Amino acid sequence: MRPIALPVLLALSTSVLAQAPATSLELRFTASAETFRAATKRGTLVHELGHRLAADVPFKGDHHELIFLFVYDVWVDLWGQSFADGQVKIESQRKGVSDYEGIWKRTLALPAAERAKRFQEIVVGGRPQ
Numbered sequence: 202m203r204p205i206a207l208p209v210l211l212a213l214s215t216s217v218l219a220q221a222p223a224t225s226l227e228l229r230f231t232a233s234a235e236t237f238r239a240a241t242k243r244g245t246l247v248h249e250l251g252h253r254l255a256a257d258v259p260f261k262g263d264h265h266e267l268i269f270l271f272v273y274d275v276w277v278d279l280w281g282q283s284f285a286d287g288q289v290k291i292e293s294q295r296k297g298v299s300d301y302e303g304i305w306k307r308t309l310a311l312p313a314a315e316r317a318k319r320f321q322e323i324v325v326g327g328r329p330q
């Protein structure tokens with residue numbers, strides 16, 4: 202496991218799981234089982250947990266602009282770059298209120314270190330000093 206996945210998973214277990222009411226932790230896949238292959242379920246689970254992890258971070262834009270700063274790197278850490286690239290391709294095809302394709306393109310135009318730095322700036326900048 203590479204460095205980024207461990208702190209994210211620890212944060213999920215200590216912050217999200219410990220503080221959220223049990224009823225708010227329910228995750229459901231809205232698509233049918235036929236629509237989501239096993240790999241896509243895993244990728245989507247990390248995506249949705251990313252939303253839960255960053256739920257309290259003050260951020261005025263589309264929340265995907267925030268979580269994509271670390272979701273890709275967590276996928277790479279957990280299952281490799283090929284898996285992560287495949288999930289980006291799948292998510293980029295999704296249509297909805299978010300411009301998944303555009304946000305993924307803008308996010309991945311930044312090197313990993315820059316994504317991590319940007320995320321850190323948002324998280325630290327949102328807290329009272």
Ligand SMILES: [Zn+2]
Binds near residue numbers: 248249265
């Ligand atoms: Zn999402």
